[in-house]
Amino acid sequence: MIEIKNITKTFTDRQVLAGIDGTFRPGDTSLIIGGSGTGKSVLLKCMIGLITPDSGEVLYDGRNFLTSNIDEQKTIRREMGVLFQGSALFDSKTVLENVRFPLDMLTEQSAAEKNERALECLQRVGLEGAGDRMPSEISGGMKKRVGIARAIVLNPKYLFCDEPNSGLDPLTSIKIDQLIKEITDEYRITTVVITHDMNSMMEIGEKIMFLYKGNKLWEGNSDTLTQSDVAELNEFIYANKLLRETAR
């Protein structure tokens, strides 16, 4: 379980996060939603330790990440898998080497064991034949799937996905969402997804947190999302013409 308590962050004179609290449970796909510039990615970066918040706590199964020493932080980090917005695959490595990379760096397994595990993860995301290709030779959707394979290769307890659907067509987006949901259920991972994709919210949002100008304005799930009386949330949801028409 991941708990965040009173996370605040200010860049120069602009407050980006104003005391965010939240709990993310194992086996749940939790979504953090909001418009661009509302602090979603900053919150995610605070949670995974890429940005240090000005105040607050990030607890991984009770372990305070921010006050841990470097070795304890390394231990927690090795329990995390992160899918970045641009997939963040290493350009100089093949798809298989990318997936195997965390095993190479962080485990003492034999080369055969590492390859077997990496191939297993590639197979899990439906890319069994793409191991020898370079990241520049595969599509955006495939890159996301390789990113997911790399994120799960160490059997993480916590999976973070930063806008997994950005730049993808609707069909591929749905496949990526389903993959994240399946993996979360299968391994009982605590999954946190940053998104502003309405389809993701409706399909995989077991728990949804809405951020607006650095504040948490609403919390619920995909069933209660459309019944909210928070004006900012409704404005965000019904920005899409199709949804507006459907709501009428």
Add this chain to the structure above:
Amino acid sequence: MSRIGSYFIFLGTLFRNREKLRVYLGLILNECVSIGVGSIFIVALVNTFIGAVTCVQTAYNLTNPFVPRNIIALIVRDSTILELAPTLSCIVLAGKVGSNIAGELGTMRITEQIDALEVMGINSSSYLVLPKVIASVLMFPLLVIMAGFLSILGGYIAGTLAGVISPEEYVSGLRFEYKPFGVSFALIKTVVFAFLVSTISAYQGFNVRGGALEVGSASTSAVTNSCIAIVVADFVLTQVLLT
């Protein structure tokens, strides 16, 4: 001043929380090939012509009939060993290797590849930069030795082909009043320059924020700052070691 301070903090991160030694060995070897082998052609070309030009220009300016012609070779030798081979080669390498390091790390930064390393618990600066620094410190001196040899050879070929000096006079000039410390001095300078070029370029690339435009600016800054550092260090080392 704050940038200089942050540069030294960056240097500190290279040596803290390092990864296992076996991780670095392969990376250092790859970087040696990229930095060393990849720079042979440009360093060889530039230094051969610089030696040739030095020889012909020295001959052109040596109009006094009482000065022996073998002095031309002595001037080519000493200017090559003391200044041209180490300093000019490292300035060329700052352009080639420095911009490459800054561009590579800058691109990795803006495409979140460095963040990906960090979240895995890997010291990204040490993992990415230390092999480049070690490879530079190993390969720059080898390139400079080759540069010195080719520069003197270039002087020999140009001088004899242009008829400004005979082969015998050139060889006797090379042997005249030779001080072996000059070579040690050149290699000490090169090691310092290699460290400066690799770390300054890595610092510029590693701290890129923004997009493609900023990566381009970082590459430019890497080259200009490395060149400034080289000439300043050149003067300081000359003062310290040769006076």
